[in-house]
Amino acid sequence: MSSRRGDSAGARQGALRDLPWELPHNFLGLEGAQGSLADARAVILPVPYESTTSYAGGTRAGPRAILQASRFVELYDQELDDEPARHGVHTLPALELTREGATAAMAELEAAYGRILDELAGRFPVMLGGEHSISAPAIRASATREGGSRRLSVLQMDAHADLRDGYEGAPWSHASFARRCVDVADFVAVGVRAASAEEVAFARERPGVKLIWADRMWEDDDWMDEALEALGEEVYLTFDLDYFDPSLMPATGTPEPGGGDWYRTLRFLRRVFEERRVIGMDVVELAPQPGVPAPDFLAAKLTYKLLGYRFAGEG
Ligand SMILES: [Mn+2]
Secondary structure (H helix, E strand, O other): OOOOOOOOOOOOOHHHOOOOOOOOOOHHHOOHHHHOOOOOOEEEEEEOOOOOOOOOOOHHHHHHHHHHHHOOOOOOEOOOOEOHHHHOEEEOOOOOOOOOOHHHHHHHHHHHHHHHHHHOOOOEEEEEEOOHHHHHHHHHHHHHHHOOOOOEEEEEEOOEOOOOOOEOOEOOOHHHOOOOOOOOEEEEEEEEOEOOHHHHHHHHHOOOEEEEEHHHHHOOOHHHHHHHHHOOOEEEEEEEHHHEOOOOOOOOOOOOOOOEOHHHHHHHHHHHHHHOEEEEEEEEOOOOEOOEOHHHHHHHHHHHHHHHHHHOOOO
8 A cells, every 4th residue: 555656755855755755634635736735626624523423423533534534545536537635635734622522612713614614715615524524613614605696505424413402411521413404404314314303303394304224225326316316516525424224334432224325325415516506515523443444545535536526627
């Protein structure tokens, strides 16, 4: 694996450049211009935030594990017959949010995310979590900036509806992130297989909130059309890794049986990126398990596949 791009002199300039340097510790291990901010079409924002996870913890270590695994992902994408990394991907330092409670941390993140959108306008923002609560501030900041007459749609890949009004007394919980955004964005949740009666009632009554249950995803592909029809022109994609079946993705805080598989999911997401304008995304809830590297690699590869879909056909 170390010889993957072993012929690249990269950023290690000067008389020592022929030493066997490791790849940089950024997303994909990109060297030189490909990883620089100046040339990047996409920016990666690690947010190792964990506060309200309800069962097993560990999402704090998620962004670092995704970055580490991504350094071993092949840059060539067979499906696209392309190297999407050529569009440039810059990894920002991680955001360390305040420990003075979830409300303060989420306000801090919404302000920070908004400033990043303003300063880095035109780049595709990719946030790596961290627990799912971090999606709410990113969605709220994105929705207020997209603005105009168009309403932002959120595509939520998730085992859970996350529509609780609060969870264990915490309004900004990972289990209620979607509820914190329904005033500013419409929601289509795909792969849901765990929700309370109250959440289901809320989704039924509330216009602009749609649940696509996981069991029907195995019958045919009609759900893909249904999800796309419910999405507006501009989409924020939030990908909770517990969407996947635990046989593929055991490393999450709240696993649920009966989740999505790899190729069907990619087939759907490729259509989403082709048929809608995806303005930002996040990949959250990886809770790495020592000695079990496959989930870290799945999360890294998924993130890179989605970047490839985002830039496909853009020359
Ligand atoms: Mn979830």
